[in-house]
Amino acid sequence: xxxxxxxxxxxxxxxxxxxxxxxxxxxxxxxxxxxxxxxxxxxxxxxxxxxxxxxxxxxxxxxxxxxxxxxxxxxxxxxxxxxxxxxxxxxxxxxxxxxxxxxxxxxxxxxxxxxxxxxxxxxxxxxxxxxxxxxxxxxxxxxxxxxxxxxxxxxxxxxxxxxxxxxxxxxxxxxxxxxxxxxxxxxxxxxxxxxxxxxxxxxxxxxxxxxxxxxxxxxxxxxxxxxxxxxxxxxxxxxxx
Amino acid sequence: xxxxxxxxxxxxxxxxxxxxxxxxxxxxxxxxxxxxxxxxxxxxxxxxxxxxxxxxxxxxxxxxxxxxxxxxxxxxxxxxxxxxxxxxxxxxxxxxxxxxxxxxxxxxxxxxxxxxxxxxxxxxxxxxxxxxxxxxxxxxxxxxxxxxxxxxxxxxxxxxxxxxxxxxxxxxxxxxxxxxxxxxxxxxxxxxxxxxxxxxxxxxxxxxxxxxxxxxxxxxxxxx
Ligand SMILES: Nc1ncnc2c1ncn2[C@@H]1O[C@H](COP(=O)(O)OP(=O)(O)OP(=O)(O)O)[C@@H](O)[C@H]1O
Ligand SMILES: [Mg+2]
Numbered sequence: 090x091x092x093x094x095x096x097x098x099x100x101x102x103x104x105x106x107x108x109x110x111x112x113x114x115x116x117x118x119x120x121x122x123x124x125x126x127x128x129x130x131x132x133x134x135x136x137x138x139x140x141x142x143x144x145x146x147x148x149x150x151x152x153x154x155x156x157x158x159x160x161x162x163x164x165x166x167x168x169x170x171x172x173x174x175x176x177x178x179x180x181x182x183x184x185x186x187x188x189x190x191x192x193x194x195x196x197x198x199x200x201x202x203x204x205x206x207x208x209x210x211x212x213x214x215x216x217x218x219x220x221x222x223x224x225x226x227x228x229x230x231x232x233x234x235x236x237x238x239x240x241x242x243x244x245x246x247x248x249x250x251x252x253x254x255x256x257x258x259x260x261x262x263x264x265x266x267x268x269x270x271x272x273x274x275x276x277x278x279x280x281x282x283x284x285x286x287x288x289x290x291x292x293x294x295x296x297x298x299x300x301x302x303x304x305x306x307x308x309x310x311x312x313x314x315x316x317x318x319x320x321x322x323x324x325x326x327x328x329x330x
Numbered sequence: 331x332x333x334x335x336x337x338x339x340x341x342x343x344x345x346x347x348x349x350x351x352x353x354x355x356x357x358x359x360x361x362x363x364x365x366x367x368x369x370x371x372x373x374x375x376x377x378x379x380x381x382x383x384x385x386x387x388x389x390x391x392x393x394x395x396x397x398x399x400x401x402x403x404x405x406x407x408x409x410x411x412x413x414x415x416x417x418x419x420x421x422x423x424x425x426x427x428x429x430x431x432x433x434x435x436x437x438x439x440x441x442x443x444x445x446x447x448x449x450x451x452x453x454x455x456x457x458x459x460x461x462x463x464x465x466x467x468x469x470x471x472x473x474x475x476x477x478x479x480x481x482x483x484x485x486x487x488x489x490x491x492x493x494x495x496x497x498x499x500x501x502x503x504x505x506x507x508x509x510x511x512x513x514x515x516x517x518x519x520x521x522x523x524x525x526x527x528x529x530x531x532x533x534x535x536x537x538x539x540x541x542x543x544x545x546x547x548x549x550x551x552x553x554x
Contacts, residue, residue, distance in 0.1 A: 167455075168474075
């Protein structure tokens with residue numbers, strides 16, 4: 090029996106009179122990779138932000154028993170006035186009061202792992218989008234979170250840079266990290282997920298193993314949603330425009 | 331040769347008087363700057379708070395000061411307030427009051443602009459890394475605000491220094507006033523002196539303001 094690391098009970102979140110999340114129940118096991126998909130505006134980001142207490146919640150509870158949570162954003166959000174290394178080591182040194190030399194060593198090891206060792210002294214503005222996002226991931230890792238949240242971390246990237254970031258995340262999954270990933274990259278979701286959650290209208294409409302979900306969605310809404318990502322109909326018609 | 335009437339500057343202590351006049355202008359500027367910059371930081375920070383009443387009051391203050399020409403402000407404070415309140419204000423003190431009011435308003439607007447230009451996500455990614463509110467300000471927000479602010483405030487400082495030339499209108503004897511006195515006194519012997527004297531005034535202002543603008547440009551390049 091896997092160990093439960095995060096439990097969300099009846100989570101409700103409203104903006105004004107609009108209910109974005111309507112009684113979400115979700116529990117995550119240690120080492121599990123959960124991918125959240127759903128139409129734009131269905132509340133995927135809101136869900137992650139609530140989990141990470143960037144938003145107040147209106148009802149329900151989020152139990153993480155003190156497990157640390159790290160988050161990576163779509164727009165990287167590195168600190169522009171700090172070097173790559175300082176971006177990464179700021180929180181471990183200033184918040185966690187860990188030993189400087191030890192933190193630096195760890196940061197450099199992580200940078201090496203994502204292929205950016207030579208960028209340690211660069212500033213964010215000198216990096217490409219894909220490099221920035223890999224740094225942002227390393228920054229999140231360096232505070233040693235037990236749960237990692239990713240909010241469409243490749244959505245702002247040029248296509249040729251998407252892969253380098255996804256590879257880092259696949260590597261993390263392989264290491265047995267607990268991750269909740271919001272993404273529009275369906276092939277990647279299929280490859281990385283232990284479980285897929287389909288969010289729509291403030292509810293979890295469907296959830297299951299990635300293979301089941303992507304190949305045989307049970308609900309109409311999930312089917313409709315997945316159709317958007319497929320060009321099969323177009324190809325069937327043959328001629329094109 | 332072109333006669334600029336420069337010889338009048340070497341008569342008696344004229345050059346020295348001109349430099350003393352420059353010192354008066356610089357002194358008024360320095361005191362006003364030293365007081366208005368920190369005040370501006372307070373005003374600007376208060377302008378970003380949620381309280382609508384505080385915001386409205388500061389908005390009115392800022393707009394009034396900006397709409398009024400500095401000369402009018404000087405007249406109001408120097409002549410107006412002495413009449414209305416019956417106190418005795420020296421020209422220098424009146425000038426400093428006006429420049430502090432003006433500098434704090436302009437600086438406040440710069441600070442407000444710098445603060446709101448920091449994206450919301452910077453606060454959030456900082457929070458997501460576990461930084462407290464105070465730590466977020468110390469390590470993330472204030473350093474970025476200062477970097478944006480320094481070149482802008484240096485520009486404001488040079489504007490303040492240049493504008494101090496207005497104080498001659500309320501009888502403060504600063505450089506421009508001395509220049510006029512020298513020209514006036516030598517009207518008969520050196521009718522061309524106005525060219526030379528104002529040229530020297532121009533050069534002196536340039537020598538004070540130019541290094542400051544260079545510094546602003548340098549910092550802008552380094553930090554943006
Ligand atoms: N700060 C806010 N104030 C008011 N409404 C908001 C706020 N943030 C988000 N919303 C609304 O909440 C809903 C869910 O937003 P959210 O960003 O969670 O969607 P999402 O599923 O992440 O969408 P996308 O795929 O486009 O990123 C949207 O309708 C959005 O307009
Ligand atoms: Mg989103």
